[in-house]
Amino acid sequence: MQIKLSKSYGFCFGVKRAIKIAEKSPDAITSGPLIHNTQEINRLKSEFNVSTAHNINEIKNKNKVIIRTHGIPKQDLKELQDNNAQVTDATCPYVTKPQQICEDMSKKGYQIIVFGDIAHPEVKSVMSYSTTKPVVVTNTKELENQYIKSRVAIVSQTTKKHEDFSKVVTYLTRKCKEVRVFNTICNATFDNQDAVYDLSLEADVMIIIGGKNSSNTKQLHSISRDNCPDSYHIESPDEIEKEWFSDKKLCGVSAGASTPEWIIQNIVNKIKEI
Amino acid sequence: MQIKLSKSYGFCFGVKRAIKIAEKSPDAITSGPLIHNTQEINRLKSEFNVSTAHNINEIKNKNKVIIRTHGIPKQDLKELQDNNAQVTDATCPYVTKPQQICEDMSKKGYQIIVFGDIAHPEVKSVMSYSTTKPVVVTNTKELENQYIKSRVAIVSQTTKKHEDFSKVVTYLTRKCKEVRVFNTICNATFDNQDAVYDLSLEADVMIIIGGKNSSNTKQLHSISRDNCPDSYHIESPDEIEKEWFSDKKLCGVSAGASTPEWIIQNIVNKIKEI
Numbered sequence: 077m078q079i080k081l082s083k084s085y086g087f088c089f090g091v092k093r094a095i096k097i098a099e100k101s102p103d104a105i106t107s108g109p110l111i112h113n114t115q116e117i118n119r120l121k122s123e124f125n126v127s128t129a130h131n132i133n134e135i136k137n138k139n140k141v142i143i144r145t146h147g148i149p150k151q152d153l154k155e156l157q158d159n160n161a162q163v164t165d166a167t168c169p170y171v172t173k174p175q176q177i178c179e180d181m182s183k184k185g186y187q188i189i190v191f192g193d194i195a196h197p198e199v200k201s202v203m204s205y206s207t208t209k210p211v212v213v214t215n216t217k218e219l220e221n222q223y224i225k226s227r228v229a230i231v232s233q234t235t236k237k238h239e240d241f242s243k244v245v246t247y248l249t250r251k252c253k254e255v256r257v258f259n260t261i262c263n264a265t266f267d268n269q270d271a272v273y274d275l276s277l278e279a280d281v282m283i284i285i286g287g288k289n290s291s292n293t294k295q296l297h298s299i300s301r302d303n304c305p306d307s308y309h310i311e312s313p314d315e316i317e318k319e320w321f322s323d324k325k326l327c328g329v330s331a332g333a334s335t336p337e338w339i340i341q342n343i344v345n346k347i348k349e350i
Numbered sequence: 351m352q353i354k355l356s357k358s359y360g361f362c363f364g365v366k367r368a369i370k371i372a373e374k375s376p377d378a379i380t381s382g383p384l385i386h387n388t389q390e391i392n393r394l395k396s397e398f399n400v401s402t403a404h405n406i407n408e409i410k411n412k413n414k415v416i417i418r419t420h421g422i423p424k425q426d427l428k429e430l431q432d433n434n435a436q437v438t439d440a441t442c443p444y445v446t447k448p449q450q451i452c453e454d455m456s457k458k459g460y461q462i463i464v465f466g467d468i469a470h471p472e473v474k475s476v477m478s479y480s481t482t483k484p485v486v487v488t489n490t491k492e493l494e495n496q497y498i499k500s501r502v503a504i505v506s507q508t509t510k511k512h513e514d515f516s517k518v519v520t521y522l523t524r525k526c527k528e529v530r531v532f533n534t535i536c537n538a539t540f541d542n543q544d545a546v547y548d549l550s551l552e553a554d555v556m557i558i559i560g561g562k563n564s565s566n567t568k569q570l571h572s573i574s575r576d577n578c579p580d581s582y583h584i585e586s587p588d589e590i591e592k593e594w595f596s597d598k599k600l601c602g603v604s605a606g607a608s609t610p611e612w613i614i615q616n617i618v619n620k621i622k623e624i
Contacts, residue, residue, distance in 0.1 A: 242520040245531070249519055250512055255531040257523045 077321055079347055080279065081340075082330035084271040088264030090168025091334050094145045097166045098126045104140035105129050107148050107156070108197055110166065111334040112290035115312065119336075136160070145334075147171045147201030170262040171198055174231035175205040177258050181229035182206040186256060189213065189224075191244050192233030196291055199233055215240070216247040224248070229256040235265050235292035235333070237299065264333055265292055272296045272330045276303035279328030281320055284309045285343055286332025293332030300330070312339065313346040321350055351595055353621055354553065355614075356604035358545040362538030364442025365608050368419045371440045372400045378414035379403050381422050381430070382471055384440065385608035386564035389586065393610075410434070419608075421445045421475030444536040445472055448505035451532050452480040455503035460530060463487065463498075465518050466507030470565055473507050489514065490521040498522070503530040509539050509566035509607070511573065538607050539566055546570045546604045550577035553602030555594055558583045559617055560606025567606030574604070586613070587620040595624055 087095075091111050098110055102124045109117055109128055120126040126142070129135045132152050140162045143153065147167040156163050167175075174190075182188050188210035192199040203210045211222050228248060232241045238261055248255045276282050282300045286293025288311055300307040308320060321327060327347060331340050361369075365385050372384055376398045383391055383402050394400040400416070403409045406426050414436050417427065421441040430437050441449075448464075456462050462484035466473040477484045485496050502522060506515045512535055522529045550556050556574045560567025562585055574581040582594060595601060601621060605614050 238524055242516075242523055245519060245523055246516040249516055249531045249533050253533060255533070257519070257529040257531055259523050259527060259529070 077324050077327055079327045079329060079344060080275065081344075082268070082271040082275045082328065084267040085330040086333065086335050086337060086340060088262065088333035090145050090170055090262070094166035094168070095120070097164055098142060099124055101126065101140055101142055101164060104142050104164070105135050105138050106142045106144055107132065107135055107152070108144045108146070110142065110144050112287040112293075112332075113334040113336065114287060115339055116334070116336045140164075142166050144197065145171070146196070146198035147175060148197070149201055149204035150175070151204065167201070168234070168262075170234045170260065171201065174202045174234070174258065174260040177229065177231050177260070178202055178206040178210065181256065182208045182210075186227050186229040187211065187225040189228050189230040189244070189248065190233070191230060191236060191241050193291065196233060198235075198291075202231065202233070213244060216243055219244065219247055224251050226253040228252050228254070229258065231258045231260045233291065234260055234262040235295060236261055237269065237295050238266070265295070268292070268296060268330065268333065269299055272300050272328075273303065275328040275330065276300040276307065279304055279326045280306065281324045281326075282307035282328045282330070283343065283347065284330050284332070285311070285340055286335045287311060290332045290334050293335070296330055296332060300328075304328070310343070313342050316343070316346055316350070318350055321347070351598050351601055353601045353603060353618060354549065355618075356542070356545040356549045356602060358541040359604040360607065360609050360611060360614060362536065362607035364419050364444055364536070368416075368440035368442070369394070371438055372416060373398055375400065375414050375416055375438060378416050378438070379409050379412050380416045380418055381406065381409055381426070382418045382420070384416065384418050386561040386567075386606075387608040387610065388561060389613055390608070390610045414438075416440050418471065419445070420470070420472035421449060422471070423475055423478035424449070425478065441475070442508070442536075444508045444534065445475065448476045448508070448532065448534040449479040451503065451505050451534070452476055452484065455530060456480040456482045456484070460501050460503040461485065461499040463502050463504040463518070463522065464507070465504060465510060465515050467565065470507060472509075472565075476505065476507070487518060490517055493518065493521055498525050500527040502526050502528075503532065505532045505534045507565065508534055508536040509569060510535055511543065511569050512540070539569070542566070542570060542604065542607065543573055546574050546602075547577065549602040549604065550574040550581065553578055553600045554580065555598045555600075556581040556602045556604070557617065557621065558604050558606070559585070559614055560609045561585060564606045564608055567609070570604055570606060574602075578602070584617070587616050590617070590620055590624070592624055595621070
């Protein structure tokens with residue numbers, strides 16, 4: 077069986093930047109998981125003593141604080157910046173962008189629509205910048221129960237699928253007089269998605285590597301599964317099962333934006349052994 | 351065979367308004383056909399001596415001028431207003447809207463995309479308001495050969511299908527950072543289209559009445575044909591053919607926004623005779 081890596085996969089700009097920040101801030105504490113990858117977070121803990129707080133109260137008044145890539149609510153950030161000695165903002169610039177758009181557009185009187193998962197930390201941080209209550213949806217069905225104004229602005233969670241985003245946009249353009257569409261899906265997401273789409277068309281088994289709570293990895297898995305039903309989303313080599321590869325000719329491999337290269341290599345080696 | 355009229359059809363607000371203006375301006379001359387319906391234009395000529403100019407030069411320095419529902423290029427309008435005694439603007443307010451948007455958005459630095467037929471008088475009038483050269487397309491294919499900026503504003507010809515408009519919007523949202531979508535498809539168009547969609551699902555023959563050069567009538571015909579292959583676009587009773595109705599149970603009837611009620615009645619009567 078041949079193993080083929082996706083043309084674009086793994087660490088994106090924002091994740092690389094955040095890890096560099098963490099490595100340069102030994103003993104710091106992060107506001108929630110820095111990225112959605114447990115193994116890499118464990119590595120930062122063991123090599124640089126960078127720990128993870130799961131509650132904003134845990135980091136108040138701490139010496140060195142790092143803001144996670146997904147950002148945190150505006151009020152929390154302000155409070156930390158006012159009270160903590162050293163706050164380093166590792167919010168991905170691709171997330172800062174929709175935060176600013178929400179603030180700007182809501183001030184200009186547009187109703188804010190956030191296309192994303194309301195429980196996702198990035199969405200929580202983005203929506204907090206709207207000066208009016210935003211509408212957060214993942215599909216058109218959820219829009220049907222909402223009061224939609226005639227002038228709206230929409231941003232997307234950076235890791236969503238464009239196909240789903242455009243369905244919501246289409247629904248809004250039918251309902252509203254003006255829709256300001258800000259495509260805030262990040263380029264790395266686009267590139268990884270396009271590449272996994274192509275690879276899953278030719279492969280007969282696909283391994284998608286990334287945190288189980290990683291939104292962008294879940295999207296990659298969903299795209300892959302549409303073309304190649306034998307697509308598996310795994311986090312570590314232990315999850316691999318031998319029978320996935322029996323009678324297969326081409327195994328495609330891709331990884332989410334928060335998956336470090338060393339995990340990908342471990343998994344590729346494990347597949348090679350099989 | 352039963353005959354059923356569509357729930358919404360025929361004269362829209364803008365056409366009704368223009369005809370009232372024409373009827374109150376005997377002996378006036380219009381800048382091109384006032385509406386896209388030859389029969390109604392003939393009636394205005396014979397009853398009110400309102401005539402049609404086919405070239406802007408014909409109406410320069412004329413006494414009473416009426417601007418057609420579709421509008422005319424900005425420069426032409428200005429010239430007429432500067433030099434003619436009495437210019438009455440019968441441009442549909444739903445067309446004035448995209449004109450203003452093009453002007454405003456181009457001044458704000460957005461590249462203007464007009465979704466519409468470049469040969470249609472409405473599109474010619476709308477695009478003339480952009481202070482920069484707009485891109486005019488009817489589908490995504492035509493966009494592929496164009497240089498598209500990262501910030502664009504899009505308007506639609508008022509009589510287009512939303513389904514086609516949203517395909518172009520989807521393409522743009524993938525390419526651009528910001529897309530300002532102005533849904534300028536008019537409500538009458540929406541209502542007539544929705545109603546013809548429903549009716550063509552139950553009818554086994556559909557008669558769509560309206561000028562052969564009427565964009566909105568062509569759209570109604572296209573929607574109807576998708577659901578009911580035996581859909582005919584006609585302008586006058588003479589075009590009706592007996593065999594269209596043999597073995598049919600339900601004949602649906604709809605009409606474009608520039609089709610007067612008296613033509614619709616003539617046609618319904620002719621079908622009843624059959």
